[in-house]
Amino acid sequence: DAGITQSPRHKVTETGTPVTLRCHQTENHRYMYWYRQDPGHGLRLIHYSYGVKDTDKGEVSDGYSVSRSKTEDFLLTLESATSSQTSVYFCASHSQHIQPQHFGDGTRLSIL
Amino acid sequence: TQLLEQSPQFLSIQEGENLTVYCNSSSVFSSLQWYRQEPGEGPVLLVTVVTGGEVKKLKRLTFQFGDARKDSSLHITAAQPGDTGLYLCAGLSSNTGKLIFGQGTTLQVKP
Numbered sequence: 198d199a200g201i202t203q204s205p206r207h208k209v210t211e212t213g214t215p216v217t218l219r220c221h222q223t224e225n226h227r228y229m230y231w232y233r234q235d236p237g238h239g240l241r242l243i244h245y246s247y248g249v250k251d252t253d254k255g256e257v258s259d260g261y262s263v264s265r266s267k268t269e270d271f272l273l274t275l276e277s278a279t280s281s282q283t284s285v286y287f288c289a290s291h292s293q294h295i296q297p298q299h300f301g302d303g304t305r306l307s308i309l
Numbered sequence: 310t311q312l313l314e315q316s317p318q319f320l321s322i323q324e325g326e327n328l329t330v331y332c333n334s335s336s337v338f339s340s341l342q343w344y345r346q347e348p349g350e351g352p353v354l355l356v357t358v359v360t361g362g363e364v365k366k367l368k369r370l371t372f373q374f375g376d377a378r379k380d381s382s383l384h385i386t387a388a389q390p391g392d393t394g395l396y397l398c399a400g401l402s403s404n405t406g407k408l409i410f411g412q413g414t415t416l417q418v419k420p
Contacts, residue, residue, distance in 0.1 A: 201351075232410075237318070237412055238412060239313075239315070239397060239410035239411050239412045239413050240352070240397065240399075240408075240410040241410070242407060242408070245407070255407070287351050287352075289351070297342055297354040297357055298354075298408065299354075300351030300352050300353070301351050302349065302350050302351050303349070303350070303351055
């Protein structure tokens, strides 16, 4: 399996604070993704990256931004967290186009 | 917007029973993947089906891709407690090249 590490694994914060989640992969994968998982919704794509400094929006991108300055790191930022962003966030990556994705173990984020 | 409807959302059965999980869409997908997820972990790929009508078997699990590549099913024979988990289908969109996930099926197999 691809070595994908997400940090932190758990975070509790207050409404209005900035939050950054980190995804680190050691497989030199080109493509990286951020999803959120909520009951009854499966996984929904927030943002994705197809290379260093190349990112694009997914279906639920409002309130989120991303950055990818190195192949191995993909950061997800909530500029001003809201309670609706309480969720479990998953990072995924793969090497070639149209390949199965390898997932991290998730970050459980609670916004009070 | 492409949607993938997965059913049932919850399933609780006794060990030894058979079950089928369905994923349906009105859209055509390039391929369809099935994942299994344990609590506190990320989804792990079980199988990818690519060709319409394709059937793949993984021990007691049988995966089928519909002829029109709009739907898929997962059948588990003689379920065991170790099969307990969340099963997710995901279709690769022909339009965007991105995965569209179903809502997931939470399976509990009681001994």
